[in-house]
Amino acid sequence: MSEPRVPEPLRNLEPLRNLLPDLLDPGYARAAARRRSVRGPGAPAHAAPPPDDRRSQRVALVVGALLVGLVLGIAADDAAARAPGAEQARRGLVEDVRDARGTTDELSEQARGLAAGVQDAQREALAGDEVGEAALDTLRRLELTAGTVAVTGPGLRITVADGGEDRTVLDRDLQVLVNSVWASGAEAVAIGGVRLHPTATVRQAGGAVLVDNRPTAQPYVIEVIGDPAGLHTRLVDTEGYGRFATFTQVYGTRFTVETAQSLTLPAGTPAEPELARKEAGR
C-alpha cells in the first residue's frame, strides 16, 4: 500500500510531485525485486524468506541498528558534554539577570515597607518616655550619619556619559570622582538614584555600573547635597574633576556640573554588620 490516495484537487499538483522523487532508498525496492525474482513471480511479496537469508538479515539489522544507535548516542552525549553554544548560555544568563532584577525589585519594596513599619512601631513604643526618646534621638542621628534616611537639600548635579562608541568611563573613574566630591565637602551622595552608604560599592559590569549592587546605566547622574558654591569651587581643584576634564577633551566624554536648588536623595540600605561587633571604647 505504498500508493497514497491523492484527493481530487491535489491531482493538479502532479507535476510538482514529480519533482520530488519517491524518497525511499532505492536499495529497498531493488532488494525486494530481487527476492521476488528468486522466489518466483507467483509467491507473495511478504512470504518469509529462507532461514539462512533471514539470519543474515537479522544480523545486518542488529548491526545497523547498533551503529545508528551509537551515532545518536555519541552525538547526544557530546552535545550534552560540550558547553552549550555561547548564544544559549548567554540567553540563559539574560533570563537569570531579568529574574534576579525582578526579585530584587520585589524584595526592595518589601524591605522598604517593613522598615517603615519598624520605625512606626518603634516611635509608638518609645515616645513619651525620657529614656526612649533619648534612644530614638541617638538612633536618628546615627541614621543621618550612616545615610540610612532620605535627605533633601541644595547641592550639585554631575552628569557623566561616554561621548563616542567606546566605553571609557570606568568604575575606577567614578570612584575617583566620588572621592573628590566627598573631599569637596559633600554631605550626601547618590549615583543614579542610589544612595551611597558606608558599605556601598561602585563596580563595573560592561556598559553599566553597579552602584550598591544595583545596575545603573549611562548617563551617570551623581547627586550631591552640600553648599553648592563651596562644593563647586573646591571640586574644580580635585583630581576627579581634572581627570574628567581631560576625558572631555580627549574622548569627548560628557561631563557637566550644575547647581541644584533642591535634591532629594533616597535612604541608603546597608546590610547590618554580621562579623563586626560593637566594642565598648577605651
Place this chain on the structure above:
Amino acid sequence: MIGIIALVVGVLVGLWLDPTVPEWVQPYLPIAVVAALDAVLGGLRARLDGIFDGKVFVVSFVSNVVIAALIVLLGDELGVGAQLSTAVVVVLGIRIFANAAAIRRHLFGA
C-alpha cells in the same frame, strides 16, 4: 522487535561510553546524526511497505554517512564546507520528512 532493542542498546552504549569527540570530528556529527535519522525512518517505512532488507539498511546508513562526510570534506577544502554541510542536512532532512509522511499515511491513513 530486535531492531528497536538494538537501536536503544546502541544509544545507551553511546551515552555510557561518554567518548571525548575530537575537534576534527565535530563538524561531521550533525550530518552523521541526520543520516542516522534518515536510515531509521527509511527502514521503518520500508518495513511498513513490506520491503525491508537488513543489508540495505546497514549499507545505506554507512554509505550515506561516508558520502556525506566526503562531500563536506571536499567542501571544506574548497572553502564551502559549511554550505555543503547545510545542503547535506537539508536534503537528508527532506528525505526524513518524506519518509515520515509515508509512515504517517501507513499508520493513520491520513
Place this chain on the structure above:
Amino acid sequence: MPRIKLATVLIAVLCLALGLAIATQVRRTNSGDSLADQRPQDLVVLLDGLQQREAALRKEIAEAEAALTRLRASGDTSAAALAEARRRADALAVLAGTAAAAGPGLEIEVTDPQGGVAPSDLLDAVQELRAAGAEAVQVGDVRIGVDSAFTGSTGEIVLDGVRLAAPLTVLAIGDPPTMAAALNIPGGVVDTVERAGGGVRITQRDRVDITALRTIRTPQYARPAG
C-alpha cells in the same frame, strides 16, 4: 455539516495561535532591553551583584520582621523597643564609624620606601575591601566612613585631612579569605603597590580591633526628607 464546522474551528484556532506566536517573537526580537546586548562576562557581574543585593535584602527583611515581632510581642513593649533601638543604633554606629568594633578580618601592612603609592591606590584598596564585604575599615589612625576621602599626592597621601605616614597599617573586619583574595587579584591592590616599589603584607586574623572613631559632623545642608 458538523465535521466542516470542527475543521474550520481548528483551522481558525491554529491560525490565531500562529499569529500570536509571530507577534510575540517579533516583539521579543525587537525589545530594546539593553541586557540582550551585554557580553556574557558583564552579565555574570550583573548577576553576581544582583544576587548579592538579593541576599542583603533578604537579610534585611528577616531582620525587620524579627524586629517587628519583638516590638509587637505582647508584654513589655517599650523594653523590647528600647532594646531594638539600641541594637540598631549599635549596628549603625559600627557602619558609620562612631563606635569601636571587633571581629575577624585582615591586618594589612603597607610599606612605601620609594614614595610611589598614590592616593588612588589606597582608595582602590578600600573599594576592593568593601566589595569583598568589609564591614569596618581603618587606615592608619583614621576610621573609614561613607564620606572618607583620599587627597594629597603620590607618596604624600592625606586621608580626611590627616597625613598618612608609611609604613601604614590597614585594618578591616570581614571575611578574611574573601578580602585577602580581592586584594591579591592580578592587577589589583597588591600588584599596584608592589609595582610602585612598595610592599603589602596581609595577615588574616580571628580578631581585629578597630578603635579609631569618626567624628560626627552635623550636616549643614542635608535635612531628613519627609
